Amino acid sequence: MSTTQAQSKQGELPEDTGAFAWLKALGPRGRRAFGGAFGGYALDSYDYFTLPLSMVAIAAYFSLDNGQTGLLTTVTLVVSAVGGAGAGILADRIGRVKALMLTVITYAVFTVLCGFAPNYETLLVFRALQGLGFGGEWAVGAILVAEYASAKHRGRTLGAVQSAWAAGWALAVIVYTLVFQFLDADTAWRVMFWTGALPALLVIYVRRNVSDAPEAAARRTASTERGSFLAIFKKDLLRTTFFATLLSTGVQGGYYTLATWVPTYLKTERGLTVVGTGGYLTFLISGAFIGYLTGGYLSDRIGRKKNIVLFAVLSAIGILAYTNIPSGANGLLLVLGFPLGFCMSAIFSGFGSFLSELYPTAVRGTGQGFTYNCGRGVGAFLPTLVGFLSDSWGVGGALVLGAVGYGLAVVALLGLPETRGKELL
Numbered sequence: 001m002s003t004t005q006a007q008s009k010q011g012e013l014p015e016d017t018g019a020f021a022w023l024k025a026l027g028p029r030g031r032r033a034f035g036g037a038f039g040g041y042a043l044d045s046y047d048y049f050t051l052p053l054s055m056v057a058i059a060a061y062f063s064l065d066n067g068q069t070g071l072l073t074t075v076t077l078v079v080s081a082v083g084g085a086g087a088g089i090l091a092d093r094i095g096r097v098k099a100l101m102l103t104v105i106t107y108a109v110f111t112v113l114c115g116f117a118p119n120y121e122t123l124l125v126f127r128a129l130q131g132l133g134f135g136g137e138w139a140v141g142a143i144l145v146a147e148y149a150s151a152k153h154r155g156r157t158l159g160a161v162q163s164a165w166a167a168g169w170a171l172a173v174i175v176y177t178l179v180f181q182f183l184d185a186d187t188a189w190r191v192m193f194w195t196g197a198l199p200a201l202l203v204i205y206v207r208r209n210v211s212d213a214p215e216a217a218a219r220r221t222a223s224t225e226r227g228s229f230l231a232i233f234k235k236d237l238l239r240t241t242f243f244a245t246l247l248s249t250g251v252q253g254g255y256y257t258l259a260t261w262v263p264t265y266l267k268t269e270r271g272l273t274v275v276g277t278g279g280y281l282t283f284l285i286s287g288a289f290i291g292y293l294t295g296g297y298l299s300d301r302i303g304r305k306k307n308i309v310l311f312a313v314l315s316a317i318g319i320l321a322y323t324n325i326p327s328g329a330n331g332l333l334l335v336l337g338f339p340l341g342f343c344m345s346a347i348f349s350g351f352g353s354f355l356s357e358l359y360p361t362a363v364r365g366t367g368q369g370f371t372y373n374c375g376r377g378v379g380a381f382l383p384t385l386v387g388f389l390s391d392s393w394g395v396g397g398a399l400v401l402g403a404v405g406y407g408l409a410v411v412a413l414l415g416l417p418e419t420r421g422k423e424l425l
Contacts, residue, residue: 022153022160029211030148034157036097036202036210037141038164040104043199044137045168046175047111050196051076051127053176054189056267061186062120070261070387074380075128077256080135081377085229087136088369092220092227092362096144096212099365103140104199104206106133111196115189135376139369142352147216147361149353151423152300155307158352159296166289166345173281216361216424223362231363232370240358241371243415247308248375250409251351253382254315255344257402261386265323265399283334287341294342295349303420304354305413311347312410316403318343323399347409357419364424379405 026034051058051072059069083103091099110130117123142158149157175195180188225231232241291311299307318340325332351372359367382401389401 022149022157025150025153026145026148026157030145030213032209033097033144033148033211033213034161036100036206037145037161038167039202039205040100040137040141040164040199041161042164042168042171043104043202044107044134045165046172046198047107047130047168047196048076048134049169049172050111050114050176050192052261053172054192057180057185057189058123061189062123064120066387066390067384068120068387070384072124072127073256074384075124076131076134077252077380077383078377079128079131080380081373081375082135083132084135084139084373084376085366085370086132087140088365088367088373089227089229090136091140091143091365091369095217095220096140096147096365097206097210099140100137100144100210101203101206103133103136104203106130107137108133108196108199111193113193114196115191115193135373136369138352139372140365143356143365143368144210144212146352146356147213147364147424151421154353154356155299155304155350155420156293156296158356159292159294159299159349161352162296162345162348163289163292165348166285166292166341169288170282170285173285219361219425225360225362227363227366229366229370232359232367237359237363237367239415241367243412244355244358244367244371245374245378246412247409247416248351248372249378250375250405250407250412251308251312251347251379252376253379253405253408254319254402255348255405256376256380257382257386257399257405258319258340258344261383261390261399281337283337284341287338287343288345291342291345292349295346298346299350299353300420303418304350304357305416305418307350308347308354308413309410311343312406314343315340315347316406319400319403319406347406354419356424357422358416360425 023031023034055069055072058064058072059066083106087099087103090102107130110126110133114123114126114130117126142161145161146154146158176192179191179195183191231237295307295311298310302310318336322336322340325336355368355372356364382405386399386401
């Protein structure tokens with residue numbers, strides 16, 4: 001039957017299968033929600049990367065060893081587990097948009113305060129508190145957009161939201177390169193944190209333009225169930241919660257090991273300058289951005305679980321290859337940065353849709369917030385372990401531990417169902 005005949009028979013326009021069909025399918029409200037979630041996650045990423053990029057300067061300023069430096073990342077991620085779980089409960093109780101604004105304000109305020117820290121202990125506390133907002137933003141933003149997205153396009157829609165992480169990372173690298181070129185290191189790292197005030201502008205946009213998905217909001221308010229930790233540990237959801245947390249632990253342990261220590265590895269063991277490091281990271285981030293979009297597309301085509309398995313294996317191989325390049329072969333290091341960034345990001349693209357589809361509307365925020373961020377908190381111990389082992393193994397050698405995390409993620413999938421095409425209830 002021709003397209004025209006089908007159109008006449010059904011009285012409908014032919015289905016839009018273009019590259020941006022997923023964006024059109026969101027509708028005006030959904031697109032505004034997408035803009036708010038994308039901006040929130042991009043600036044979440046920006047505020048996070050102010051630390052890894054400034055790590056060498058901070059370590060020198062406060063005379064820190066690698067273990068103490070790694071602890072700054074670990075406390076951020078551990079506290080993010082608390083923040084993410086708490087934000088998930090808030091999203092189920094007060095709505096997605098209100099919770100989103102609270103998380104953005106929190107991570108912005110404490111990022112700025114990090115720039116005023118007079119000593120290591122104060123910086124540690126401020127960075128931990130920054131984790132409260134950092135942990136909650138992604139889960140809340142992902143749910144907000146997932147509840148607007150159609151089942152057919154949910155994977156690539158949430159993959160596009162995830163790509164905001166690479167955009168924020170790229171912005172942080174650009175600002176870092178400029179700041180450290182024109183200011184001395186002792187001042188530059190503080191300025192990096194002060195630029196973390198940028199998210200305040202996003203809150204104004206969200207407050208004026210974004211609202212919860214009407215149908216999902218109606219289901220949430222009509223339900224007698226309210227977001228709580230006990231709800232996601234009841235018999236019918238206990239298995240899902242356990243394996244989803246294990247999955248998040250493995251993937252994020254591998255990812256944050258690389259995100260935290262690659263800049264230091266490039267400087268201390270490869271001897272790259274500030275601008276040189278930025279150049280290498282450009283390849284890594286470019287691969288990440290394309291990886292998020294590709295992973296979202298594949299998540300809809302081959303399924304959530306197959307997408308995660310594929311890129312877990314490729315990410316583990318990439319880590320081993322990246323950290324075993326012979327000394328002096330920095331050109332090869334540059335080339336491998338792109339596929340490494342691609343694979344370690346593509347694995348995340350299905351997370352927003354997968355975790356949203358595992359839980360009912362009434363406890364979706366709690367379930368997604370807890371599993372994703374608890375996994376991040378537990379996985380955060382890998383960067384600290386790398387810091388301590390790097391004194392004897394070298395940073396490059398210790399980075400291999402990231403591959404262990406990806407192996408754990410593959411095992412966790414054995415306990416979870418495939419959810420591709422599932423309608424949110």
